Amino acid sequence: MPTFSPLATRMLDAALAASKVILEHYQQHIEVERKDDGSPVTAADAAGEAIIIEMLRDLDIPILGEESVADGKIPQLGSRFFVVDPLDGTKEYIKRNGEFTVNIALVEDGVPTHGVIIAPALNSAYIGTPDGSYRAAIENCVPQAWERISTNPKMECKIVASRSHAHGAIKHFLDEAGPCEDVSVGSSLKFCLVAEGAALHYPRFTPTCEWDIAAGHAILSHAGGALIEATGQPMRYGKNDTDFLNPYFAAAASPACAIKCAEIMMRALEKAR
Structure with missing residues (x-):
């Protein structure tokens, strides 16, 4: 214990x-x-x-x-x-x-x-x-x-996302990252799925606030995963100047997976324009 x-x-x-x-x-x-x-x-x-x-x-x-x-x-x-x-x-x-x-x-x-x-x-x-x-x-x-x-960065592609309730870019993300199984759940349990090795990528194309992700970010990080902004920059907290809103982010089973996820996200956003 x-x-x-x-x-x-x-x-x-x-x-x-x-x-x-x-x-x-x-x-x-x-x-x-x-x-x-x-x-x-x-x-x-x-x-x-x-x-x-x-x-x-x-x-x-x-x-x-x-x-x-x-x-x-x-x-x-x-x-x-x-x-x-x-x-x-x-x-x-x-x-x-x-x-x-x-x-x-x-x-x-x-x-x-x-x-x-x-x-x-x-x-x-x-x-x-x-x-x-x-x-x-x-x-x-x-x-x-x-x-x-702990996370499982070597697993087959399983993604925490939804085709029916997500940004239009998710289709382009899946086209490049796939074939991926959708293992989505509600709330911050998405982070827990990645942290416990049940999912590989969690690309977020819709708005969140700091309180939506901070606890999940900590659990994911200490399980071996990572969360970064879709631009590749570190996610920071205490963003009073933006009313604590977060940019789009990539959460994944390892720092390398998060970078890959973010890169695919940026290409998917460009295609969705």
Whole structure:
């Protein structure tokens, strides 16, 4: 069994506590509202973030939370801060397909160094720290028997993407990278598929924010994978000047695979114009 640092353990406990409350909401009627940008939000989003903030507050590390940002509450971040998405995959949550997650990351000097992803309805937990990435099944809100995970850069091409709900460039990407099997799932679980060796490439041609990807980025990196901008540049965090929006990115099973993925993405974007 791995021994996690006190900080990683605190992040894990906060994500598990939020997951418990979100599941309670999930078992009831789901009331859906709309944010200013038209994206859906539920009472579970706010309840989950409130618990996470409360459990991390005394660490005196700024917390960049999706729902807080939506309310105009943006902290001074500095070089070290938490990034929180209390309910990633709200559409999956509303559909009740189980593919939604709770996400907490720690960013240091622009790079996610720790990440926790919990899939409450799937009873799955993932954590990534500088000592490695791990997954576990959850029983009674407690992770059981952590297992180390790693990417598989030598696998046959399996891609986390969708032909029917994606940018037009994905077809051109698949034409060059294929034949590729589509193994898509909802929310940040896409990163977990690559991190545990079940997928090779995750090219992202549609908008995301930092809280959508930071925890998955950390887990993927510590499992041997990499995430870079589609231009080939490193993905940085704390982008207040762009409202924390990310450029298109390539996530893959190794740094070399990520570079290849990014290069194909750029050619696919050119063809899609």
